[in-house]
Amino acid sequence: MNLFDAVIIGGGACGLMCAVQAGFLGKRVLVLEKNSKPGAKILISGGGRCNYTNLNVSAANFISQNKHFCKSAFSQWTVDDTITFFETYGITGQEKTLGQLFPVSNKAQDIVAVFTNLCKELGQEIRCNCEVKAVRKTADGFRVEYEENGIARSLSAPKLVIASGGLPIAKMGATDFGLRAARNFDLTVTETAPALVPLTITGKDSEWFAALAGNTIYSRVWNNKASFEENILFTHWGLSGPAILQISSYWQPGEEIFMDLLPSGDISERISHEREHNGKKLLLNFLAGIYTKKFADALGKYLPVDKNLASLSRREVDAIRQFIHHFRVKPAGTKGYDKAEVMRGGVSTDELNSKTLESKQVNGLFFGGECVDVTGWLGGYNFQWAWASGYVIAQHL
Numbered sequence: 001m002n003l004f005d006a007v008i009i010g011g012g013a014c015g016l017m018c019a020v021q022a023g024f025l026g027k028r029v030l031v032l033e034k035n036s037k038p039g040a041k042i043l044i045s046g047g048g049r050c051n052y053t054n055l056n057v058s059a060a061n062f063i064s065q066n067k068h069f070c071k072s073a074f075s076q077w078t079v080d081d082t083i084t085f086f087e088t089y090g091i092t093g094q095e096k097t098l099g100q101l102f103p104v105s106n107k108a109q110d111i112v113a114v115f116t117n118l119c120k121e122l123g124q125e126i127r128c129n130c131e132v133k134a135v136r137k138t139a140d141g142f143r144v145e146y147e148e149n150g151i152a153r154s155l156s157a158p159k160l161v162i163a164s165g166g167l168p169i170a171k172m173g174a175t176d177f178g179l180r181a182a183r184n185f186d187l188t189v190t191e192t193a194p195a196l197v198p199l200t201i202t203g204k205d206s207e208w209f210a211a212l213a214g215n216t217i218y219s220r221v222w223n224n225k226a227s228f229e230e231n232i233l234f235t236h237w238g239l240s241g242p243a244i245l246q247i248s249s250y251w252q253p254g255e256e257i258f259m260d261l262l263p264s265g266d267i268s269e270r271i272s273h274e275r276e277h278n279g280k281k282l283l284l285n286f287l288a289g290i291y292t293k294k295f296a297d298a299l300g301k302y303l304p305v306d307k308n309l310a311s312l313s314r315r316e317v318d319a320i321r322q323f324i325h326h327f328r329v330k331p332a333g334t335k336g337y338d339k340a341e342v343m344r345g346g347v348s349t350d351e352l353n354s355k356t357l358e359s360k361q362v363n364g365l366f367f368g369g370e371c372v373d374v375t376g377w378l379g380g381y382n383f384q385w386a387w388a389s390g391y392v393i394a395q396h397l
C-alpha cells in the first residue's frame, strides 16, 4: 500500500513549495532531503537575506533552449502569488534594487520557517538525512531507494517529483541526482555549466586585474547575446560583481566580453568639457575623479595618464574613448560550481509538458526547479521559477 500520494526528492525551494501546495489540495507527500535540514540554499541566498522574487519577472529573464517553456508556469503562479503567499504567512517584502524583493526582516530563515511550519500543520513529512540513490518505474508508480543516516531503505509512491536542484555547491547538498535520474529514464539532458559565477583572468593581464582587487565600477557588460548594467568587481583572480555574474550565464569558454566603464556618458565629451576650464589637469587626476585613484593609476598601463588634458591629441582622446567604452576581456574560465549560484542547462524542456512539468514519456514523473533547463538571471528570478514549478507540479499530483 502506498502511504503517500507522491515522493518529492529534495527539500529545497521547489520541493518545499510543492509539498505545501499539495497539502493545501489534501494530498499527502513525503519529502526526502539529503541534508540534516531543509532549504539549505534558501538560507544562504541573497547573503542570508533571500531575494525571494523579482517584481519584473518575464520569460526574457531566463535562459533555456525553449525560451517560451517557463511561460505557462509563470502564468499559473505569478510574482503576485509569491508576494501574497509569503504575506499570508507573515513575510512582507521590500524592494532593494531592480525589482529584487527581500523579506523586511532580512532573514532567509523566515522564508524556510514558512515552509517547515506549514508542512507541520498540513501533516506533510520532510524526512532529512535521506539521500536518494536510485529510482525506477514500477507497474503502479515508482520505487525509491534511499539511505537514511547511511541505512538503505526503499519505498513506493504512485508519483515522483524530482526537485533535487542543480550542481552548484556540493558542500550544501548539491548532487547530480536529477540529471542522472533523467538520463536513466532515457530523457535528454541539455549541456550544463556553472552560471551566475565569477570569471577568472589568467596570463599576461592577470597581474593588472589583481592589482585592482576591491575596486567596484558601475559598468555595462555585454557579449553577442546579452547586456547588463550593474557593478563589476575586480578581484585577485579576475572579475565578479552583479554585472559579471549576469553575463557569465551567457558566456562560453574562449569568448570575449565587452565593458563600458562609463555607461552614464561619453568620456571624450567629459574630457573636452573639463579641458575648457581646467586644461592643466592631469588625465590621471581627471580619471581618479571619475573612478578611484587606484583605478586611475592602473589605467596608466594603457592610457597617457601623465599628460594634461589640454595636451591630449585627438587620436589619444579617441584611444581613451575606445578603452573606456569598449574595454575587452577574454576570461580564462569561471570559478566553477563551488562559486556558482545556479546551473545552466538541465533536464530538457522538450521532455516535459510545460503546463504540468510531467515527463512526456514517463507518466507520474515530474521535474521542477533548478534541475530543469530553465535558468534565471540574478535577482530573485531563480526562486520565482522554483516556487512556480513547485506549485504547478502540486496541482497534478
Ligand SMILES: Cc1cc2nc3c(=O)[nH]c(=O)nc-3n(C[C@H](O)[C@H](O)[C@H](O)COP(=O)(O)OP(=O)(O)OC[C@H]3O[C@@H](n4cnc5c(N)ncnc54)[C@H](O)[C@@H]3O)c2cc1C
Pocket (backbone or CB within 6 Å): 009, 010, 011, 012, 013, 014, 015, 032, 033, 034, 035, 038, 039, 040, 041, 042, 044, 045, 046, 047, 050, 051, 052, 053, 130, 131, 132, 133, 163, 164, 165, 166, 168, 169, 172, 173, 174, 175, 176, 177, 340, 341, 342, 368, 369, 370, 371, 379, 380, 381, 382, 383, 384, 386
Ligand atoms: C550562494 C547562493 C545564493 C543564491 N541567492 C539567490 C537569491 O537571492 N535569489 C534567487 O532567486 N536565487 C538564488 N540562488 C539560487 C537558488 O538558491 C536556486 O535557484 C534554488 O534554490 C533552486 O531551488 P531547487 O529547489 O530547484 O533546488 P535546491 O534549493 O538546491 O534544493 C534541492 C535540494 O535537494 C537536495 N538533494 C540533492 N540531491 C538529493 C538526493 N539525491 N536525495 C535527497 N535530496 C537531495 C539538496 O540537498 C537540496 O536541499 C542562490 C544560490 C546560491 C548558491
